[in-house]
Amino acid sequence: MQKNGKIFTLTRRNRRVDYNDLEWKYLEGDGDFISDEVKKLRDEADFIITNPPFSLFREFISWLFEADKKFVIIGNKNSITYKEVFPLIKENKMWSGRTEWSGGLWFGTIDKNDVDKVIDNKNYKNVSSIWFTNIDHGRRHKPLELMSMADNIKFNKKIKECPYPKYDNYDAIEVCVTNGIPSDYDGVMGVPISFLDKYCPEQFEIVGGSMAYETTACHIMKDYVDLGYKFVKADGVAISGSGALKDKMSPKIMGKGTKDYSISPSGDYLHAV
Numbered sequence: 001m002q003k004n005g006k007i008f009t010l011t012r013r014n015r016r017v018d019y020n021d022l023e024w025k026y027l028e029g030d031g032d033f034i035s036d037e038v039k040k041l042r043d044e045a046d047f048i049i050t051n052p053p054f055s056l057f058r059e060f061i062s063w064l065f066e067a068d069k070k071f072v073i074i075g076n077k078n079s080i081t082y083k084e085v086f087p088l089i090k091e092n093k094m095w096s097g098r099t100e101w102s103g104g105l106w107f108g109t110i111d112k113n114d115v116d117k118v119i120d121n122k123n124y125k126n127v128s129s130i131w132f133t134n135i136d137h138g139r140r141h142k143p144l145e146l147m148s149m150a151d152n153i154k155f156n157k158k159i160k161e162c163p164y165p166k167y168d169n170y171d172a173i174e175v176c177v178t179n180g181i182p183s184d185y186d187g188v189m190g191v192p193i194s195f196l197d198k199y200c201p202e203q204f205e206i207v208g209g210s211m212a213y214e215t216t217a218c219h220i221m222k223d224y225v226d227l228g229y230k231f232v233k234a235d236g237v238a239i240s241g242s243g244a245l246k247d248k249m250s251p252k253i254m255g256k257g258t259k260d261y262s263i264s265p266s267g268d269y270l271h272a273v
């Protein structure tokens with residue numbers, strides 16, 4: 001039995017698209033996107049629309065950008081922070097698709113042991129994935145409606161709990177929720193990664209991320225281990241293993257917070273966000 005994947009071709013005849021004109025044949029190779037056969041198809045394409053293997057997402061992104069094509073692809077939400085992905089978003093070479101991120105994406109599944117919901121006897125699985133594209137769409141240019149700092153502190157429940165603390169290791173303020181971004185602050189703000197879902201390039205500039213490979217201009221180099229900090233669990237006694245307290249990139253703010261925290265040699269408290 002032929003095991004190779006199929007290639008479908010639909011040719012428009014007399015300016016008419018007719019499903020009955022669909023033709024198909026087997027690929028010669030195994031369909032690996034790195035193969036010359038599939039690269040040739042990629043190079044012929046105007047648009048690449050696919051759900052690539054998440055485990056090869058870095059390789060797939062490099063394959064995609066090598067060809068300089070318009071694309072709409074699905075990726076895992078976590079992939080945003082990859083060093084092969086985040087710079088593309090920062091430089092506006094790739095952005096979130098039209099579909100909002102909350103709720104993930106739903107896929108039909110044949111694995112009966114891993115089902116999140118059933119509709120009309122069909123099993124579906126929710127995957128924390130999102131669309132990425134380099135095709136422009138209206139939502140991307142819709143600015144976020146913002147309130148002033150004072151109004152957020154007064155009316156935004158989350159901001160009320162953490163009213164824009166300044167980081168210890170970034171020249172920036174922490175904005176713990178996207179809907180708490182103030183309208184009247186011009187400096188650098190640290191926002192949740194999910195902000196990218198609402199990112200309008202005419203309204204904001206992405207200056208960097210807090211990932212270990214980033215060289216964000218507002219980052220203040222501090223080595224908390226070398227500086228003699230002590231890292232403890234919320235009880236203030238047991239030693240904390242939290243990497244986010246000790247590493248050089250995770251943003252830290254003053255105070256004990258509610259989880260693990262660190263204490264400077266002069267007795268100041270810091271916690272990770």
Ligand SMILES: C[S@@+](CC[C@H](N)C(=O)[O-])C[C@H]1O[C@@H](n2cnc3c(N)ncnc32)[C@H](O)[C@@H]1O
Binds near residue numbers: 051
């Ligand atoms: C995330 S799944 C998407 C499956 C299907 N297209 C869908 O949307 O439900 C990724 C698919 O890529 C295939 N795949 C894995 N490695 C690949 C490679 N090197 N080249 C091409 N396809 C690959 C997997 O077998 C899998 O079917």
